[in-house]
Amino acid sequence: MIKLTEVFVLTSGNFDLTKLTKRVEDFVAECDVETGLVTVITTHTTTGITVNEGLPCLEDDIETTLRNLVPDDYPYVHAHWLPTYGRTSANATGHLRSMLVGNNCMFPIRDGKMVLGEAQDIYLAEFDGPQNRKIYIEVIGE
Amino acid sequence: MIKLTEVFVLTSGNFDLTKLTKRVEDFVAECDVETGLVTVITTHTTTGITVNEGLPCLEDDIETTLRNLVPDDYPYVHAHWLPTYGRTSANATGHLRSMLVGNNCMFPIRDGKMVLGEAQDIYLAEFDGPQNRKIYIEVIGE
Amino acid sequence: MIKLTEVFVLTSGNFDLTKLTKRVEDFVAECDVETGLVTVITTHTTTGITVNEGLPCLEDDIETTLRNLVPDDYPYVHAHWLPTYGRTSANATGHLRSMLVGNNCMFPIRDGKMVLGEAQDIYLAEFDGPQNRKIYIEVIGE
Numbered sequence: 001m002i003k004l005t006e007v008f009v010l011t012s013g014n015f016d017l018t019k020l021t022k023r024v025e026d027f028v029a030e031c032d033v034e035t036g037l038v039t040v041i042t043t044h045t046t047t048g049i050t051v052n053e054g055l056p057c058l059e060d061d062i063e064t065t066l067r068n069l070v071p072d073d074y075p076y077v078h079a080h081w082l083p084t085y086g087r088t089s090a091n092a093t094g095h096l097r098s099m100l101v102g103n104n105c106m107f108p109i110r111d112g113k114m115v116l117g118e119a120q121d122i123y124l125a126e127f128d129g130p131q132n133r134k135i136y137i138e139v140i141g142e
Numbered sequence: 143m144i145k146l147t148e149v150f151v152l153t154s155g156n157f158d159l160t161k162l163t164k165r166v167e168d169f170v171a172e173c174d175v176e177t178g179l180v181t182v183i184t185t186h187t188t189t190g191i192t193v194n195e196g197l198p199c200l201e202d203d204i205e206t207t208l209r210n211l212v213p214d215d216y217p218y219v220h221a222h223w224l225p226t227y228g229r230t231s232a233n234a235t236g237h238l239r240s241m242l243v244g245n246n247c248m249f250p251i252r253d254g255k256m257v258l259g260e261a262q263d264i265y266l267a268e269f270d271g272p273q274n275r276k277i278y279i280e281v282i283g284e
Numbered sequence: 285m286i287k288l289t290e291v292f293v294l295t296s297g298n299f300d301l302t303k304l305t306k307r308v309e310d311f312v313a314e315c316d317v318e319t320g321l322v323t324v325i326t327t328h329t330t331t332g333i334t335v336n337e338g339l340p341c342l343e344d345d346i347e348t349t350l351r352n353l354v355p356d357d358y359p360y361v362h363a364h365w366l367p368t369y370g371r372t373s374a375n376a377t378g379h380l381r382s383m384l385v386g387n388n389c390m391f392p393i394r395d396g397k398m399v400l401g402e403a404q405d406i407y408l409a410e411f412d413g414p415q416n417r418k419i420y421i422e423v424i425g426e
Contacts, residue, residue: 002319002321002424002426003319004392004394035144035146036144037280039321041390041392043400043402044401044403045335045336045337045404051240052237052240057219057231058220060219060220061218061234061237061238062237062238064219065238070349076341076345077341077344077348078344080341095345095346099334099349100242101241101242105246106181106390107183115278116185117184117186118185119187134401136399140144140282141144177286177287178286194382195329197366199361199373200361200362200376200379202361203376203380242384243383243384244386248388248390250325250420250422252288257420260327262327262328262329282286282424283286284286
């Protein structure tokens with residue numbers, strides 16, 4: 001049994017971490033499978049999906065770390081006028097942070113529930129917001 | 143057919159790389175599927191799952207690289223007294239290295255065996271040890 | 285229904301980004317499943333699989349970013365004579381960039397087609413080329 005859904009998130013800042021854990025748990029519960037795998041995949045190239053402990057202090061450290069590794073102020077080649085954008089691109093950092101963070105995660109399903117470690121939360125990481133973002137959640141189960 | 147198991151690893155240092163390849167191969171063989179996908183997922187937020195060539199020299203370079211990218215000595219916001227921990231957190235680096243490395247991997251199964259490239263080993267990367275760690279291995283096959 | 289195929293790519297430089305999107309789309313179409321998941325997994329430890337917008341300017345920024353994070357000129361421990369290689373290893377950077385980028389990606393399948401966001405392309409990232417590379421594409425569907 002394979003089931004797919006879309007969830008939408010309106011992010012609230014240029015850099016923003018939104019917890020998706022509850023929405024994924026709810027979809028898994030709806031799917032009514034005993035055992036399986038759930039995957040979470042973003043449809044965007046300036047966002048990431050990452051798993052970490054859900055603490056505000058860590059969210060700050062994640063932002064600082066990604067700004068240190070991919071600096072805001074740097075002569076990116078992508079920062080030029082793009083006909084397909086109709087404007088000068090300002091989101092090279094978002095594309096590059098997305099590459100480092102990754103665009104999906106997955107967890108087992110057992111006894112009908114997603115199995116997370118006790119400190120694990122699933123985050124949508126916004127690197128070019130605020131924007132309305134679409135994420136897929138897919139369950140493979142039996 | 144979907145099968146899930148847990149494996150436990152007692153890591154041996156603050157930073158430590160433990161090969162999981164043999165344990166994953168063994169579970170795949172037990173599952174007795176012809177074709178499929180095997181996934182390896184950590185339940186922790188200060189560990190990673192990564193795939194690389196299984197050489198001690200590279201293990202040293204992985205450690206140095208992650209210490210360069212996420213320095214041990216830095217004013218992390220997470221480094222404060224946490225009521226839920228009952229102590230001052232000292233593992234911000236572990237959470238951040240985990241984000242860069244990722245928390246899962248997957249490989250195809252063909253003719254009943256996990257298909258790895260000839261240089262590929264699966265590692266549990268410990269970033270806040272030594273600790274007893276739990277990892278899921280899940281097989282989807284037919 | 286689970287189907288697995290291999291695709292081969294002859295990369296064209298030491299650092300090189302090759303789009304795999306069309307090949308993955310074609311395999312998904314051949315598999316003739318309605319709903320499912322497609323995964324793309326490299327068999328090598330000095331390549332990555334990454335998802336980003338398919339623009340030459342971004343490809344340049346990806347290369348620069350990875351050379352900044354994992355510098356070409358650094359005293360890597362892996363840079364020594366290796367009996368198994370029969371030569372001095374020169375690809376430590378490739379192994380380390382591979383760890384940061386990751387070695388797989390996955391997308392949903394709906395109505396018989398891989399579902400990508402409008403800006404998403406799938407790349408094989410070569411970090412130690414030119415070489416002939418083998419990648420797995422696996423479809424789980426129904």
